[in-house]
Amino acid sequence: xxxxxxxxxxxxxxxxxxxxxxxxxxxxxxxxxxxxxxxxxxxxxxxxxxxxxxxxxxxxxxxxxxxxxxxxxxxxxxxxxxxxxxxxxxxxxxxxxxxxxxxxxxxxxxxx
Numbered sequence: 330x331x332x333x334x335x336x337x338x339x340x341x342x343x344x345x346x347x348x349x350x351x352x353x354x355x356x357x358x359x360x361x362x363x364x365x366x367x368x369x370x371x372x373x374x375x376x377x378x379x380x381x382x383x384x385x386x387x388x389x390x391x392x393x394x395x396x397x398x399x400x401x402x403x404x405x406x407x408x409x410x411x412x413x414x415x416x417x418x419x420x421x422x423x424x425x426x427x428x429x430x431x432x433x434x435x436x437x438x439x440x441x
Contacts, residue, residue, distance in 0.1 A: 331378055335371075342363075348360030348363060353431060358413065376397065
């Protein structure tokens with residue numbers, strides 16, 4: 330199962346980097362969101378995907394699930410949501426000011 334999750338995280342990283350290298354602002358924002366989702370899957374996979382009892386110390390419980398990767402992912406989800414919403418507002422404002430969402434046109438480096 331860890332192999333499948335690692336491959337899926339790699340695919341998310343790959344498509345995220347591909348979208349970051351595009352010229353449209355919306356694709357760049359989608360690329361950052363995909364990279365953050367890939368990081369969430371990577372953290373979850375590194376915490377070992379195993380089933381067990383809740384992490385409450387009781388007599389006789391030897392297998393329990395580690396809550397630390399889940400807490401890290403929860404924090405990361407909140408941060409990535411804030412960054413994504415900030416980038417969406419920034420992209421919307423930039424496209425309204427410049428009447429385009431193309432990065433080359435915004436820089437003024439497009440060949441005529």
